[in-house]
Amino acid sequence: MQKGRLDLPLNQLRTFSVAARHSTLTAAARYLGVSQVAVSRQIKALEDFLDVKLFERGPRSVRLTEAGKLFGHEVAEAFDKLDDAAHRLISEEGSDTINVRIYPTLAHHWLLPRLGDFVARCPDYRIHLDTVVKPLDFRNTELDVAVQLGHGDWSNARSRKLFDEVIDVVCSPAYADRLESSAGRQDLADADLLYARYRRRVWETWAERAGVEIGRNRSLEFDSSLLAYNAAEHGYGLAIGQTGLLARELSERRLVCPFDHPVKTGAAFYVVWPAMKSAPVQVRRFIDWLLETCGEAAEFYR
Numbered sequence: 001m002q003k004g005r006l007d008l009p010l011n012q013l014r015t016f017s018v019a020a021r022h023s024t025l026t027a028a029a030r031y032l033g034v035s036q037v038a039v040s041r042q043i044k045a046l047e048d049f050l051d052v053k054l055f056e057r058g059p060r061s062v063r064l065t066e067a068g069k070l071f072g073h074e075v076a077e078a079f080d081k082l083d084d085a086a087h088r089l090i091s092e093e094g095s096d097t098i099n100v101r102i103y104p105t106l107a108h109h110w111l112l113p114r115l116g117d118f119v120a121r122c123p124d125y126r127i128h129l130d131t132v133v134k135p136l137d138f139r140n141t142e143l144d145v146a147v148q149l150g151h152g153d154w155s156n157a158r159s160r161k162l163f164d165e166v167i168d169v170v171c172s173p174a175y176a177d178r179l180e181s182s183a184g185r186q187d188l189a190d191a192d193l194l195y196a197r198y199r200r201r202v203w204e205t206w207a208e209r210a211g212v213e214i215g216r217n218r219s220l221e222f223d224s225s226l227l228a229y230n231a232a233e234h235g236y237g238l239a240i241g242q243t244g245l246l247a248r249e250l251s252e253r254r255l256v257c258p259f260d261h262p263v264k265t266g267a268a269f270y271v272v273w274p275a276m277k278s279a280p281v282q283v284r285r286f287i288d289w290l291l292e293t294c295g296e297a298a299e300f301y302r
Helices: 010-022 025-032 036-050 066-094 104-121 173-182 201-210 225-233 247-251 281-293
Strands: 055-057 062-064 097-102 126-130 145-150 157-170 192-196 218-222 238-242 263-274
Touching: 010 025, 010 036, 010 066, 025 036, 062 066, 097 104, 097 281, 104 126, 104 145, 104 225, 104 247, 104 281, 145 281, 157 201, 157 281, 192 201, 192 225, 201 238, 201 263, 218 225, 225 238, 263 281
Parallel strands: 097 126, 097 145, 192 218, 192 238
Antiparallel strands: 055 062, 145 263, 157 238, 157 263
């Protein structure tokens, strides 16, 4: 046969795969629910197509040739992969769960106050929030989608921007009053600075852009921005807040921005999903809802 793309006879290959696994045409026929003659004809047609002998036929039995054994193993593996892919597709399309990776702070301050709208629109879907903080990698996970901070360059993934990251100093109104009366708002020398463990450098970013010296201040460090914001709300000091996440707290004046000097960091929050597989319908609807919530055009259902 000439090299090139083959128009493979899939029914014949499937019949041969079953026969190779069962070793006898009788057992293969029983498994497939057809006659032994039908199995024999399918295999003979495949041999003619390939111009290769797959079974040795004796007076009362047949057995695989060496070529048939090797080919049978490879064909069986190929059909197993097809079966697995079909089962995954059916499972994903039929699932009502959306597995979402999201930062705890983003979930608490931004997603959860808005999520009721999605639940009201799509009451049959369940949301599972994975709040692990680690580099995003969809391989070998059950994650369907993520909302992450970055620059839109995740590997093996597609992404759409939701909103820019904007930071500013936040604190309680009472702490802001104390800060102003004691040293003036432009002097942070004696202020209490609240740090999030994984975001220590944002203080330096803000101070550099604002032209403010932070020096060697008293400080408290927390495992997450969620705790740092909570500590700021309770009057423990100044935190660097992501103002897009704290809109409710700022509008209700549970937190204030004493310097009123918002800074764009250059990063943004993105919705991210795997590029190596098709997003099931419930994930597509969730992605579109996130985009709509942020005033962005839909990705799937326009």
